[in-house]
Amino acid sequence: MKTSKKEQALETIKQRVLTMGLPPGATLDETLLADQFGLSRTPLREVLQRLAGDGYLSLETNRGATVSSMDLNTMRSFFQSAPMIYAAIARLAADQATTSQLDALKKAQSAFRKAVKHDKLNDMVIYNHRFHEITGTMAASTYLSPSLGRLLIDHTRMSYRFYTNDQDASRTRIMEACDQHDEMIDAIERREPARAVDLTLKHWELSRREMEKYVTPDPLPNDAADFLHAGDTVREVETV
Amino acid sequence: MKTSKKEQALETIKQRVLTMGLPPGATLDETLLADQFGLSRTPLREVLQRLAGDGYLSLETNRGATVSSMDLNTMRSFFQSAPMIYAAIARLAADQATTSQLDALKKAQSAFRKAVKHDKLNDMVIYNHRFHEITGTMAASTYLSPSLGRLLIDHTRMSYRFYTNDQDASRTRIMEACDQHDEMIDAIERREPARAVDLTLKHWELSRREMEKYVTPDPLPNDAADFLHAGDTVREVETV
DNA sequence: TAAATACATATTGTATACAATAGCCGATTC
DNA sequence: GAATCGGCTATTGTATACAATATGTATTTA
Known part of the structure; x- marks a missing residue:
């Protein structure tokens, strides 16, 4: 198995995004990641660009990379x-x-x-x-x-x-x-x-x-009385 | 209008691809393009990466960028x-x-x-x-x-x-x-x-x-006789 | 002559130093 | 006390020098 440091960085960051280790909206620190993967910033940035191209991250000029949000x-x-x-x-x-x-x-x-x-x-x-x-x-x-x-x-x-x-x-x-x-x-x-x-x-x-x-989970009970019986409430119909 | 050199490079290359100035399969020279747009190779490469991400180009490691082919x-x-x-x-x-x-x-x-x-x-x-x-x-x-x-x-x-x-x-x-x-x-x-x-x-x-x-144009005539009358041949049915 | 190898050259990939920009914090002013 | 201005720091963007890889060519050998 001969995976370059770059591929490794790519794969690792992907997985972190997918498993929410890097939650949506999180900002990534270039220099930190570069050190982490034993790369200089130049190739690491290329990795980030590719990840952005694939939809994992989004880049904003002069403001670095953030994990794609889910609004x-x-x-x-x-x-x-x-x-x-x-x-x-x-x-x-x-x-x-x-x-x-x-x-x-x-x-x-x-x-x-x-x-x-x-x-x-x-x-x-x-x-x-x-x-x-x-x-x-x-x-x-x-x-x-x-x-x-x-x-x-x-x-x-x-x-x-x-x-x-x-x-x-x-x-x-x-x-x-x-x-x-x-x-x-x-x-x-x-x-x-x-x-x-x-x-x-x-x-x-x-x-x-x-x-x-x-x-769209069951609504929270909206007054004290309901709140006490919250555990008993029947689950509402599910939109299908 | 304040377009950076990078955006300009991006846009120009896009247009060259779309209008076949850069035909499918053509290879791009980093240093040449960098000079052409007054950029150093680092930012130009970022442009190429983005264009690759968008499907205009395809990158192969150690072999540079080529215009996406249409096979x-x-x-x-x-x-x-x-x-x-x-x-x-x-x-x-x-x-x-x-x-x-x-x-x-x-x-x-x-x-x-x-x-x-x-x-x-x-x-x-x-x-x-x-x-x-x-x-x-x-x-x-x-x-x-x-x-x-x-x-x-x-x-x-x-x-x-x-x-x-x-x-x-x-x-x-x-x-x-x-x-x-x-x-x-x-x-x-x-x-x-x-x-x-x-x-x-x-x-x-x-x-x-x-x-x-x-x-799938009309087939070329397949013998000399047909060839002579090529200009006269009636256009064949069109698959719909 | 054909094939293979080694060298030379051109091109890509990486590191690092430097420049520019954004965001923060404190100071000054109203 | 609130707000704005100015500089400071952290982070991003760019240039350039250097390293690694690939390709083409010439030379050698069978």
Whole structure:
């Protein structure tokens, strides 16, 4: 394995962003990071530029790099565009995946399953991310891949959040998602685009419900009396 | 107007790519460009990195920057994904365009019309590109914009090619396209997403037919006799 | 003559020193 | 006491010198 310091910096920062070690909005210190990775500022800046190009960071002139934020507007367009892109990627992937890509996908999936089994949150997040990234390379579309990439970044970060928020509930969902991955692999391997799309949309729905629950949780009780009975209140209907 | 040398370099190189001054596959010389724009290599490299991030160039380590190529595979995914993305962008744009964005769009359109009128190819290409770019900013989708950007780059380059290839035929099409722009502006201004999508797809079809004709032209005559009558041959059916 | 190797040259990558800009803090003024 | 101005410091941006890599050429050898 011969990874240059630059690639290492790139990968490390990516992972820190995805696992919220660097939370949205955080500012990055060039000189600090440069020292940290044993690089001078010049190549480190190139790393930051690339990460900005991929949607992990955003750069503002004379004001350095910050982790891409997830505000209300981005959330909105996230829910608008994710299913469309995911479905398109799934179809293309099932159409034209190569066997070596399939191997990589299976490997990511087994690493994911293992992480789930041992309840290693960071690994789960990273390998799930990788799984879907590979899906993107299978699709081999210069045009859709960048969109997928950005969607995945925010999807991963949100997943991380809602897992941290309610571990027990999330765990069963994640195991379900993990099984869906296996089915998706099968659909791709058998070259069944329609089924791959279908599974992908199911996968999305599962995730979407969870995210929506996190974004719009049960309202807080609005007076003292309600507050006392808060634990008893029946869970309200869920928008589907 | 206070544009830094860097922004100027960025913009100039973009335009050179779009107008095929820098054809697909061309290699760029860092030191030369740096001198040309009165910059040192460090900031110029940052420009190149950004252009690579946006899909104009592609960088290979130790081998410099080359203009993004347009091979068969990319063409394939281009035709696959363009209508989907264009339609999605149109819908979002009609939903949420701001008035200042609309002003910018109208300005780009009038510049485009003027360029068409005076038959200034480069200006046409640039302002048409800008028109659709603004459409993208209207959609305000972090996730779809990068896809749109890449599609537009290649769309613009192809348009340039087929215009150069057959000016007279293209000219009437371009005037039609120009009128469609006006209608699109109207649809956006009136907040009619469905109509905006519809117009966009028509716009796409117009362009698509032209591109397909260029990509798959009438076959060359395959023997001497045919060759002599080549000028007389009736144009074959057009795949629709 | 063809192939291979080693050297020379051109180009890319990195480090560091220097310049410019932004943000902060204290001082001065009303 | 509030506000604005001015300089100080921290951080970003740029230039340049140096290192590493790749490519082309000439020379050697089979």
